[in-house]
Amino acid sequence: MALFLGLVVSYTFWYTLLPVDMEEKLFSFQINEIERIRATSTSGDITGFKQETTNRLYTILGNNFRVWIFCIIFSFLYGSGAIFILTLNASIVGVAVGTAIRNTLIRYAPMGNIDFLYNYFGSFSISFCYLIHGIPEISAYFLGALGGGIISVAVARHGIKIKEEFIDVIIDSLDLVVLSAFILLLAGIIEVYLTPLICGM
Numbered sequence: 001m002a003l004f005l006g007l008v009v010s011y012t013f014w015y016t017l018l019p020v021d022m023e024e025k026l027f028s029f030q031i032n033e034i035e036r037i038r039a040t041s042t043s044g045d046i047t048g049f050k051q052e053t054t055n056r057l058y059t060i061l062g063n064n065f066r067v068w069i070f071c072i073i074f075s076f077l078y079g080s081g082a083i084f085i086l087t088l089n090a091s092i093v094g095v096a097v098g099t100a101i102r103n104t105l106i107r108y109a110p111m112g113n114i115d116f117l118y119n120y121f122g123s124f125s126i127s128f129c130y131l132i133h134g135i136p137e138i139s140a141y142f143l144g145a146l147g148g149g150i151i152s153v154a155v156a157r158h159g160i161k162i163k164e165e166f167i168d169v170i171i172d173s174l175d176l177v178v179l180s181a182f183i184l185l186l187a188g189i190i191e192v193y194l195t196p197l198i199c200g201m
Helices: 002-017 020-026 028-042 049-077 082-108 113-158 163-199
Strands: none
Touching: 002 082, 020 028, 028 082, 049 082, 049 113, 049 163, 082 113, 113 163
């Protein structure tokens, strides 16, 4: 978690600080991914607010579970392979937070010094909105990666020859994977229904 939060802070810092032309080159993938998620979550046959919220929930859960599956597969194939997926996810979150901070700074730039400073430091509270659902979401990714990693270690050390031990390890790993899936589902519901209420997003 500390590694992930450090990556998010670093990506947010550099995205906010770097010039626009440089950020478009360095963070083009992340920007396109954020735009794709936003476009998908608001497109479709929307008949009202409830339908729009449901569509957004399905889109977010689809994206989150896709990352979750890759975390499990990567950690199974290569012990610390999930770090690559988590770093990619941290970069997307960092660019999203950086975009929110930068937009806030642009909006309040014409104000006087005191008002600008007040709103400048207030813009950093936006990042806490992402943490409301971000902490359980990333915890789910780590738990899924742990489950895949435990199976990988069991296969590497014992193989499938000792069936009883291997089955015990599989059951323990599946417990982690199922728990991570439940937490990820909960994180998606929090992101769609609770975060907008608290942060006004």
